[in-house]
Amino acid sequence: MTATLRCAIVGTGAVAHLHARAVGAHPRAELVAVTDLSRTTAEEFAARWATRAPGPAVYDTLDELLAAESPDVVLVCTPPAAHRAQTLAAFAAGAHVVVEKPPAPSLDELDDMRAAADAADRRLAVVFQQRTGTAAAHVRALLRSGALGRPLLAVCQTLWYRDEEYFAVPWRGRWETEGGGTTLGHGIHQLDLLCFLLGDWSAVQGRLWRLDRETQTEDASTATVTFASGVVAQVVTSAVSPRQTSSLRIDAQRATVTVDHLYGHGHENWRVTPAPGYEDESDAWDLPAVEERSDHAPLLRDVFDALLSGEPLPPSADEPARSLELVAAIYASAAADGAVVTPADLARHPTHRAGFASPVTDMRDVR
Numbered sequence: 001m002t003a004t005l006r007c008a009i010v011g012t013g014a015v016a017h018l019h020a021r022a023v024g025a026h027p028r029a030e031l032v033a034v035t036d037l038s039r040t041t042a043e044e045f046a047a048r049w050a051t052r053a054p055g056p057a058v059y060d061t062l063d064e065l066l067a068a069e070s071p072d073v074v075l076v077c078t079p080p081a082a083h084r085a086q087t088l089a090a091f092a093a094g095a096h097v098v099v100e101k102p103p104a105p106s107l108d109e110l111d112d113m114r115a116a117a118d119a120a121d122r123r124l125a126v127v128f129q130q131r132t133g134t135a136a137a138h139v140r141a142l143l144r145s146g147a148l149g150r151p152l153l154a155v156c157q158t159l160w161y162r163d164e165e166y167f168a169v170p171w172r173g174r175w176e177t178e179g180g181g182t183t184l185g186h187g188i189h190q191l192d193l194l195c196f197l198l199g200d201w202s203a204v205q206g207r208l209w210r211l212d213r214e215t216q217t218e219d220a221s222t223a224t225v226t227f228a229s230g231v232v233a234q235v236v237t238s239a240v241s242p243r244q245t246s247s248l249r250i251d252a253q254r255a256t257v258t259v260d261h262l263y264g265h266g267h268e269n270w271r272v273t274p275a276p277g278y279e280d281e282s283d284a285w286d287l288p289a290v291e292e293r294s295d296h297a298p299l300l301r302d303v304f305d306a307l308l309s310g311e312p313l314p315p316s317a318d319e320p321a322r323s324l325e326l327v328a329a330i331y332a333s334a335a336a337d338g339a340v341v342t343p344a345d346l347a348r349h350p351t352h353r354a355g356f357a358s359p360v361t362d363m364r365d366v367r
Contacts, residue, residue: 105179149253181217187237
């Protein structure tokens with residue numbers, strides 16, 4: 001157990017500020033170095049998050065940072081195409097890695113990252129912050145204990161709005177640089193929360209749609225997902241929905257659970273509605289008196305605590321492949337005209353372990 005985790009950030013864009021804030025909030029973590037393709041951006045970032053002189057050191061490359069600083073943890077906040085190489089370099093230097101979602105643009109690359117973690121005896125944590133918060137943990141416990149009866153049906157919606165300017169960023173909307181469209185970049189958050197609550201999926205049928213944006217990838221997708229427990233889920237993901245929402249609904253035998261939010265949830269976003277005849281049991285389902293909202297901060301706090309104690313990663317940061325595999329299965333199904341894809345199919349898939357490029361049904365010229 002080390003006294004303080006020496007942390008480094010690679011990529012100093014918008015999401016990196018959430019990581020820096022979480023590092024600063026932890027009593028036994030310190031931001032010691034940053035790197036970015038733009039040195040000016042990195043220097044401004046380092047100055048913003050300096051808690052004492054001289055502040056985090058700035059390096060032109062990750063290799064230089066790793067050689068000079070030997071950090072305990074590398075926080076990867078770059079676009080997905082860079083994740084594999086940066087993660088492998090960090091593991092080779094003896095660091096643990098926390099990587100932003102999606103962890104990689106392909107399952108093969110994620111397999112390489114997981115194998116490198118095992119070889120180096122380091123931990124690989126993926127940031128899916130929608131898993132965090134006291135409400136999500138409470139609902140997961142209710143579902144797993146059987147208190148709500150058997151879960152039966154689910155609806156998972158990620159209805160976001162991204163205009164043409166958003167897709168004008170050179171690496172967005174391109175299979176070779178972003179890896180996928182709104183399913184991978186946006187819907188994966190709610191899909192991950194769905195899996196966090198319901199467990200392993202067993203089959204997928206999916207379709208990809210281009211409805212309004214100039215992009216190689218999809219700007220909307222639809223899918224039916226069945227889970228090993230027997231739950232059937234309908235999934236809709238969109239980047240063209242002006243009234244934005246992120247929502248889950250799970251209908252169980254004794255109650256319906258809903259969460260409706262946008263980019264983060266607290267207790268006010270969750271509701272457990274009893275089925276007729278189960279009203280008297282609902283008091284036992286109330287959310288905890290003490291609230292913690294979903295955020296990067298609790299996720300990184302729990303990851304840092306686990307690294308410091310030598311314990312396994314917490315449920316909020318484990319299972320790095322499950323939701324990415326579900327996304328891959330949606331793409332693989334779309335490539336096969338909506339055919340059913342199972343985990344066994346995906347494990348030996350001839351194309352979609354290496355990348356998610358798939359046919360997209362273009363509806364922009366339909367009148």
